[in-house]
Amino acid sequence: METGMFTITRRAALLAGLGLSLAAPFFPAAAQERTPIRFTLDWKYQGIHAWYFVAQEKGYFREEGLDVTIDQGEGSSATVTRIMSGAYDAGFGDINAVIQQAAQKPAEAPVMVYHIYNKPPFAVLTKADSGITGLKDLVGKKVGGPAGSAATRLLPALLERNGLDPSGVEVLNMQPNLQEQMLIRGEVAASLVFNVTSYVNLIQQGQNPDTGFRWISYADHGLDLYSNGVMVSQALARDKPQAVKGLVRAINRAVLDVMADPAAAVKTLVKVEPLIDAGSEQRRLRFAFDAMMITPESREIGLGDLSDDRLARSIAVMAAAYKLPNQPAPGRIFDRSFLPPQTERRIAPTAG
Incomplete structure (x- = not known):
């Protein structure tokens, strides 16, 4: 027993002199080196x-x-x-x-x-019975979107790419959490949205996003970002x-x-x-x-x-x-x- 203890103690002393830990060899390097x-x-x-x-x-x-x-x-x-x-x-x-x-x-x-x-998730969202079937139908209408969102900022480029004058579409600045609500209530004719967000927001508000609404994708109308x-x-x-x-x-x-x-x-x-x-x-x-x-x-x-x-x-x-x-x-x-x-x-x- 004394010999074994001496051996361990001597090994520990040698390792300590080298700046190494006695336990170090028993821990996998990968666990210590994870980035x-x-x-x-x-x-x-x-x-x-x-x-x-x-x-x-x-x-x-x-x-x-x-x-x-x-x-x-x-x-x-x-x-x-x-x-x-x-x-x-x-x-x-x-x-x-x-x-x-x-x-x-x-x-x-x-x-x-x-x-x-x-x-891209950028889309014009409108009710299926709104009469809006394409971008040209937005002219003379009021649409809503957060001022700083990409969907709103890119609307002029989308309209111009499709031969439409952006000044013919009124854009109402709104909070993101009000977009679907204001559309459902008829306060705007369409909303400029991130489709993957609005899709579930509509579900959570008791709406059917597949049959009750029309999604006009920016990507499908020339803005293929x-x-x-x-x-x-x-x-x-x-x-x-x-x-x-x-x-x-x-x-x-x-x-x-x-x-x-x-x-x-x-x-x-x-x-x-x-x-x-x-x-x-x-x-x-x-x-x-x-x-x-x-x-x-x-x-x-x-x-x-x-x-x-x-x-x-x-x-x-x-x-x-x-x-x-x-x-x-x-x-x-x-x-x-x-x-x-x-x-x-x-x-x-x-x-x-």
């Missing part, structure tokens, strides 16, 4: 955020050596400014907000590394590229899981936020798949990627609409070098 990533969402927890929590619950982040903290957000544009401030390393937000910041503060703007919404995805700070991309690749890999795996089983994904989300309505969030997810995520282009090039030519056109639209001082190059806005191989990003034929 912390502060991740911000674009809004409160919703079905469209399920993949981040699926990646967390299934250990995908951990397998990539990451320790990811996920916080609720305050808007798609706020994701960009949160990352620019240094408060967050990565997040889910709007590529169009990245374009704006890259044109004005190129050294600070984040870069998108995994694109998710292949079609990109939208939300995963972005990271320039510092994270530069200093820890393997961590960024791991983050993207984990999220991509989780998105495919959610597409395969939305109900299970929402159950995971409910564990994080028990107050959400699981049924409504499943419908939101399926709406997002159909309206924004699963498109001919995303089926061709895979999840996470985009077309540089289409992005260049989007940048030109944003530069004109927001009077930006320059047009950033597509490579400054989106970096596909962090993407997994296309074979790992393919959308299943049965998805959606």
